[in-house]
Amino acid sequence: TSPISIDYGLTSALGTSQAGTCSVISSTNNYCTVQLTGLKANTVYYYKCMSGTSSTPVYQFRTAVAPGTSGQHIIFAIVGDTRAAGDHVSPDTLITGRNARFLEATLKTKYGANYWTKVSHILNGGDLVMAESNGNEYSREFFLPFNNLTKHLPTYVSIGNHEGNGSYFFNFMKYEDLGPVSGGDLEKYYKFQVGNCLYLMVNSNTNFQTPAQLNWFTTVLDAAKNDNTVDFIFLTFHHPGNSEMWPDGNTGWIQTN
Numbered sequence: 001t002s003p004i005s006i007d008y009g010l011t012s013a014l015g016t017s018q019a020g021t022c023s024v025i026s027s028t029n030n031y032c033t034v035q036l037t038g039l040k041a042n043t044v045y046y047y048k049c050m051s052g053t054s055s056t057p058v059y060q061f062r063t064a065v066a067p068g069t070s071g072q073h074i075i076f077a078i079v080g081d082t083r084a085a086g087d088h089v090s091p092d093t094l095i096t097g098r099n100a101r102f103l104e105a106t107l108k109t110k111y112g113a114n115y116w117t118k119v120s121h122i123l124n125g126g127d128l129v130m131a132e133s134n135g136n137e138y139s140r141e142f143f144l145p146f147n148n149l150t151k152h153l154p155t156y157v158s159i160g161n162h163e164g165n166g167s168y169f170f171n172f173m174k175y176e177d178l179g180p181v182s183g184g185d186l187e188k189y190y191k192f193q194v195g196n197c198l199y200l201m202v203n204s205n206t207n208f209q210t211p212a213q214l215n216w217f218t219t220v221l222d223a224a225k226n227d228n229t230v231d232f233i234f235l236t237f238h239h240p241g242n243s244e245m246w247p248d249g250n251t252g253w254i255q256t257n
Contacts, residue, residue, distance in 0.1 A: 002052030004032040012046050012058050022051075023171075025135040033174060041066035044117065059151045062117055067193035068229035074197045075111070075118055077103060077153075080125025080238070083162055084141045091130050091137070097145045104148055116152035120194055123201075126160025126238035128169075135168045156192065158201040160238040165207055175201075180216050189213055191220055198230045202237035209253040217257075 004022045009015040020034030032051070039045065042065045049056045065072045082099055084091035107115040129137040143150070156175075163169040170187060178190035178201075189203040200220060203213060224230045240246060241254035 002054070003050075004034065005050045006034045006036065006047050007050060007055075008036065008045050008047035010043070010045065014046060014048065014058070017050075029136050029139050031135075031138075031172060035174070039063050042069075060114075060116065061152050061154075062120075064120060064154070065195040067195070069195045070229075070231065072195045073118070074120050074195050076120050076194075077107065077122045078125070078236075079103060079122065081127045081160070082124065082142065082146070083127045083130050083160075084137075087130065091141060093141055093145060096141055100145045100149060107149075119153060121154040121156060122149065123199070123234070123236045124155055124157040125236055126158050127162040128157065128160070129162055132163045132166030132168055138168060138172055156199065156201055156236070158236040158238055159188075159203055159205060161205055164205060180212075183212060185212060185216070189216065193230070196229060196231040198224050198233045200233065200235050202235055204237040204239040204251060204254055209257075214257055 002022075004020040005017050006020065007014040007017045018034055018036055020032055022030050022032040025031050032049075034049075041063055044060055044062050046058050046060050048058045065074065079099065082096055084093045084096050086092045107119055111118045128142040130141065131137060146155070149155075157169075157173055159169055165188075173187070175187040175190045178192050179185065179187040180189075185208070188208055189201060191198065191200050193199070198220075200217065202217065221233070224233060237254060239251040239254055240249050242250055
């Protein structure tokens, strides 16, 4: 694979470069990751992705409002179950693409062509793919259909049952810095704060309906109760507690705990 990097800066001239790593998923897909550090809060950055001598066009994104900042409009989109229909052999990605285009069109209608200057991020309730066992599905069912949105907006995913506890999800979605700092769960569930809004991304899959996660959850809520920089708390999880749309999916662990 070619050397991978991101060139970025405060103008379209860019000026700063950060190298990354790349791994081969299949004969047709590589997965590459670059971590940018030291960015200013609530600031527009320009960037392009480099692979050897090839590059993407220059895109833009806005960093999050700094944690603890009040008096801001924190606007975010919520989606879920965005995977393809059918089976993993011949998935129907038409609905996936249509949903992504509908969300993009809605954001442009409400907030203009540069919607990403007003919208903070996307919350995704999980089930990005039909079958976690096939790493190629992440390109086909998530990265490609949603790339017009995700090249501008950070996306935070609460893992679904179709991802389960799969290694592809945790290799592709880089939430290690946001999860528990001790124990073995690391990025299995996590939290982040934007302005005065705290977001808890709960893992509702059966194998993580555990005392460890409940202890983390309770500890985070107790800390937030005594934190005057937190005014709002949002939870995202895949399995519903009580749902009129899909009552068969109602989950007692979510309801009770």
